[in-house]
Amino acid sequence: MFKMPILLIWWLFTLSLVYCVNVAAASLDSDSVDDFVTFMATHHDFNEQELKLLFSQVSRLEKTTKSLKNPAEKRKTWLQYRDIFLDEARISNGVKFWRANEEALEKAEKLYGVPAHIIVGIIGVETRYGKIQGKHRVLDTLATAAFHYPGGNKRRTKLFYDYLVQYLILCREESFDPLSLTGSYAGAMGMVQFMPTPFRNVAVDFDGDGKKDIWENASDAIGSVANYLNDRGWLRTEPVFSRATTSSPVRESLVSTGIKANLDLALLKSEGIEPASLFSGTVTDAALYELEGQAGPEYWIGYRNFSTIGKYNPRIKYMMVVAQLSEEILTRWHSMH
Known part of the structure; x- marks a missing residue:
C-alpha cells in the first residue's frame, strides 16, 4: 500500500488551511x-x-x-421562519427579561409611548435578549x-x-x-x-452612566429601541395588528407586499375582511397581509404601528414574528400577574 510521506501530508494540510482562510477573508479592492x-x-x-x-x-x-x-427571510417559508422565533424558550426568556428590567421598560413606555412587550419582542427576535x-x-x-x-x-x-x-x-x-x-x-x-x-x-444613555452601551447594558438597549420606534412614528393609542377573518375570497389587489398601511380599514370591511381582535379608538389606516399557514392562506391586518416595526426591518416575516412574539410574551406576562 502506498504511504504518503509525513512532510507531504503536513504540507497539504497547511495549504488547505491557507486556502480556507483565503476563501473566508480576502483583500478589499x-x-x-x-x-x-x-x-x-x-x-x-x-x-x-x-x-x-x-x-x-x-x-x-x-x-x-x-x-x-x-x-433568511428569503430562504425560509413563513412557517419555517415563525418556528425559529416563536418557541417556548424565546417566550419564557422574554418574560424573564421583562421581569429583570421592569423598571427600565416602564420608564421607556412612559417616555416614548412604546409598550414594554413590543420592546421585549424586538430584542428577543434580534438577539435572544442579548445572547446572540x-x-x-x-x-x-x-x-x-x-x-x-x-x-x-x-x-x-x-x-x-x-x-x-x-x-x-x-x-x-x-x-x-x-x-x-x-x-x-x-x-x-x-x-x-x-x-x-x-x-x-x-441610541441613548438610558441609565445615565455616561455611555451608550447597547452591547451589555439592557437599560440602554431598552431605551434605544423605544426611542427608535418613537422617532419612526409610534402611536401610543393605536393597535399593532390583528388576525383577519374573511367571508369571501380575497382579491389579490388588496394584499400588501410593503410595510405601509395604505388602505382604509372601511374598504377591507366592505370586502368582507374583518379584524378578529377588538380595540378601542378609531383606526382607519391598515394593510392586509397574506401568509401561507398550515391549512392554507392566513390573513392579517397591520396598522400604522405595524408599519413602524417595519422601519426597524422592512421584511413582512420579520414584522410579523416581532408582533406575534410580543403578543405571546404579553399573554404570558398577564397570566403570571
Whole structure:
C-alpha cells in the first residue's frame, strides 16, 4: 500500500488551511479603499495615514457577501421562519427579561409611548435578549458590503458606504476601537442590532452612566429601541395588528407586499375582511397581509404601528414574528400577574 510521506501530508494540510482562510477573508479592492480614505480625510477630517493603516487590517468576508445575497427571510417559508422565533424558550426568556428590567421598560413606555412587550419582542427576535449578537468584526462586514456588495446593487452599495462612514464617525465620537466591535453578518450591533446611523441618531444613555452601551447594558438597549420606534412614528393609542377573518375570497389587489398601511380599514370591511381582535379608538389606516399557514392562506391586518416595526426591518416575516412574539410574551406576562 502506498504511504504518503509525513512532510507531504503536513504540507497539504497547511495549504488547505491557507486556502480556507483565503476563501473566508480576502483583500478589499485597493482603489475603493483609497477613494474612501480620501473622502473621509477631505469631508470628515480623518487622518489619511491612520485610516490607511486601519484598512490594512480589514478583511473582505465571503460569508457577508453570501448572507447579504440570500438572507433568511428569503430562504425560509413563513412557517419555517415563525418556528425559529416563536418557541417556548424565546417566550419564557422574554418574560424573564421583562421581569429583570421592569423598571427600565416602564420608564421607556412612559417616555416614548412604546409598550414594554413590543420592546421585549424586538430584542428577543434580534438577539435572544442579548445572547446572540454576532461575532463578525463590524468594520470587516461594512467594508465588504460597501466595496463588494453582491450583484453590484448601487442602492445597497451606497447604503453600506454611508454606514461605513457613520461607523468610523461614531467610533471617534464614542472612543470605540473600530477593530474591536463585533456584530451580525451585515454589521448590525449590540442587543438591539443597530446599524451605525441609527446608533448615532437614536441610541441613548438610558441609565445615565455616561455611555451608550447597547452591547451589555439592557437599560440602554431598552431605551434605544423605544426611542427608535418613537422617532419612526409610534402611536401610543393605536393597535399593532390583528388576525383577519374573511367571508369571501380575497382579491389579490388588496394584499400588501410593503410595510405601509395604505388602505382604509372601511374598504377591507366592505370586502368582507374583518379584524378578529377588538380595540378601542378609531383606526382607519391598515394593510392586509397574506401568509401561507398550515391549512392554507392566513390573513392579517397591520396598522400604522405595524408599519413602524417595519422601519426597524422592512421584511413582512420579520414584522410579523416581532408582533406575534410580543403578543405571546404579553399573554404570558398577564397570566403570571
